[in-house]
Structures are given as structure tokens and as C-alpha cells.
Amino acid sequence: MGVFLQYGHFMTDGSEILGHSRKRQLRVAVADDDREILESISQSLRNALYNVEKFSNGRDLMTALRRDTYDVVLVDWNMPGATGFELVSWGVENLEHPPAFILLTSRSDKSDIVEALEGGASDYIVKPESEDVVIARIEAAARRNGGSPRRERILDYGAYQIDTVENAIRLNGDPIKLTGKEYQLACLFFDNLDRPMSRAYIYTSVWGGAADVATRTLDMHVSRIRSKLDLRPHNGFAIRTVFGFGYRMDQYSDEDS
Known part of the structure; x- marks a missing residue:
């Protein structure tokens, strides 16, 4: 060859x-x-x-x-x-x-x-x-296969709207203050709904470089966006831990919440 x-x-x-x-x-x-x-x-x-x-x-x-x-x-x-x-x-x-x-x-x-x-x-x-x-x-x-994010300016996810030009996320019309990495991490989860993502995949997607996962850094940022965006079933989305692997964000219907 x-x-x-x-x-x-x-x-x-x-x-x-x-x-x-x-x-x-x-x-x-x-x-x-x-x-x-x-x-x-x-x-x-x-x-x-x-x-x-x-x-x-x-x-x-x-x-x-x-x-x-x-x-x-x-x-x-x-x-x-x-x-x-x-x-x-x-x-x-x-x-x-x-x-x-x-x-x-x-x-x-x-x-x-x-x-x-x-x-x-x-x-x-x-x-x-x-x-x-x-x-x-x-x-x-x-x-x-769903691995590349869509490129429309406004992405609607129920109560959440992502403005890909202003790099902003709104919940029920109200802007949520996020750091750059928090915004990137949130977009990664929304782009991969219901898909388990390994810690290494999340880390390299947001922070780049080698997949030498800084556990505390990743967990801290997940906790922050979960809290700031109120990612809970009553808002239609929730992040959960996949034991021994990483995280996934699930989408919920009104009946589920």
C-alpha cells in the first residue's frame, strides 16, 4: 500500500x-x-x-x-x-x-x-x-450523524434559545450570564441530546488539546451550567452522570416532568 x-x-x-x-x-x-x-x-x-x-x-x-x-x-x-x-x-x-x-x-x-x-x-x-x-x-x-452542530443563528430548544452569533443563551427569554467555557459546554450538551459523552470527549471538545481530563474542572463547569441554566426536568432538559463514563443530557416531555 x-x-x-x-x-x-x-x-x-x-x-x-x-x-x-x-x-x-x-x-x-x-x-x-x-x-x-x-x-x-x-x-x-x-x-x-x-x-x-x-x-x-x-x-x-x-x-x-x-x-x-x-x-x-x-x-x-x-x-x-x-x-x-x-x-x-x-x-x-x-x-x-x-x-x-x-x-x-x-x-x-x-x-x-x-x-x-x-x-x-x-x-x-x-x-x-x-x-x-x-x-x-x-x-x-x-x-x-449529529456530531457537528447546526449553524442557524437562533437554535430553539423549548424554553431555551441559543444565539450562535452573540454566543448567548436565554431561558424563557431571559439572558443567562455564562463564561465562554460554560457557553461552549452548554452548546455541546444541547448539540448531543440523549447521547452519552465520555469525560475525555467533553474535555477535548470544550478545552481542546489532549484528553488528559481534569476531573475537578469538568465537574465544576457541569455543576455551574446545571445551576445557571436550571437544567431540570421541569424545564425540559437535565444533565445526568453516566457512571464510569461521563455525562449525558436528557430531554423530557411535559408528561416526564
Whole structure:
């Protein structure tokens, strides 16, 4: 196998190719048993401002998917431990909120593509492919799967309104005073309703950088937005702890509250 990505240029900012500024980092898992390809893909995605984790064994990726949260998983079809197709099928069948799976392969036969898509893959990339196409497909897969926030100016969530231009949240029309990180954290929860998110995923999405989760920092901010926004069932939304994993924000109907 040759080098996966074609380097006609080397990006320093993902917005150059996407035409807009991403509101937060997407978290992407990349799996390939070819070290050169794995490093090439991972470095390109980091340059495009993604938070990336690398895997060279299918079983290791399966273990990570059980305990962590990703927006998109790029996985090679021919992986040791578990093939890419087996991982996609397992993830779609067993994960409560599976990420968008994109299969990477040198197999271009139409029957393979049909098999992958019918098996649950969000997309299928034949290697080699250009860097800009790969990134565009990651963004599209994340949007389809709910991992990229919507970009309307005003987002309505029942009693809550989020103004994405003013970076403000209102409850029943009243503005709520939030710090920048509190606003980002609240938006992350609203963008991922009813989806369990690992502590590492939340931390890297809001604070960026490595997933070295500062427990006290995260818990303190969750407590603050829960209190400031009065996130309780009677207002239609509540944040709850997912033991040993992270948090999720559930949506409630009038009957539930």
C-alpha cells in the first residue's frame, strides 16, 4: 500500500478548506495497520484541527469504542484483531450512539462498496484520496450523524434559545450570564441530546488539546451550567452522570416532568 493522502499542499488550518471556522474540534479515531499510512492520516487531520486518536489493531479500537466517544471513525478494511467491516457491523449493532464509520480501503469493487454501506458505514473511501476530499467527507459524515452542530443563528430548544452569533443563551427569554467555557459546554450538551459523552470527549471538545481530563474542572463547569441554566426536568432538559463514563443530557416531555 502506498501513502494514503496526496500532498499537493500542507494545511495549517482546517477552515481554509472548509470555508468556515469550526465551532469545536471533532474527535476522530483513525485505525490502520500500516504505520506509514496511519501517521500520514493522523498528522493531516491534526493539521486540520481535529482531535485524533490512532489505532493499529481492531480489537484495541473496539475496546476504545466501548469506553469513549468519537464523532467519526476512519477504519481500514483489513485490520488485525477485527476487520474494518466487522468493527462497523459490531458498532452499529452494539453501541447506543455509534459514531459515523468511514471505511478506508484499496478495494474499489462496487460490490464491496455496497456491502460496506449496507453494513452500516456512513461512507467509503478508496485509497489513495486527496486530503481535502477526506476532510470534506469527515465533516459530512459528522453532520449526518449529529456530531457537528447546526449553524442557524437562533437554535430553539423549548424554553431555551441559543444565539450562535452573540454566543448567548436565554431561558424563557431571559439572558443567562455564562463564561465562554460554560457557553461552549452548554452548546455541546444541547448539540448531543440523549447521547452519552465520555469525560475525555467533553474535555477535548470544550478545552481542546489532549484528553488528559481534569476531573475537578469538568465537574465544576457541569455543576455551574446545571445551576445557571436550571437544567431540570421541569424545564425540559437535565444533565445526568453516566457512571464510569461521563455525562449525558436528557430531554423530557411535559408528561416526564
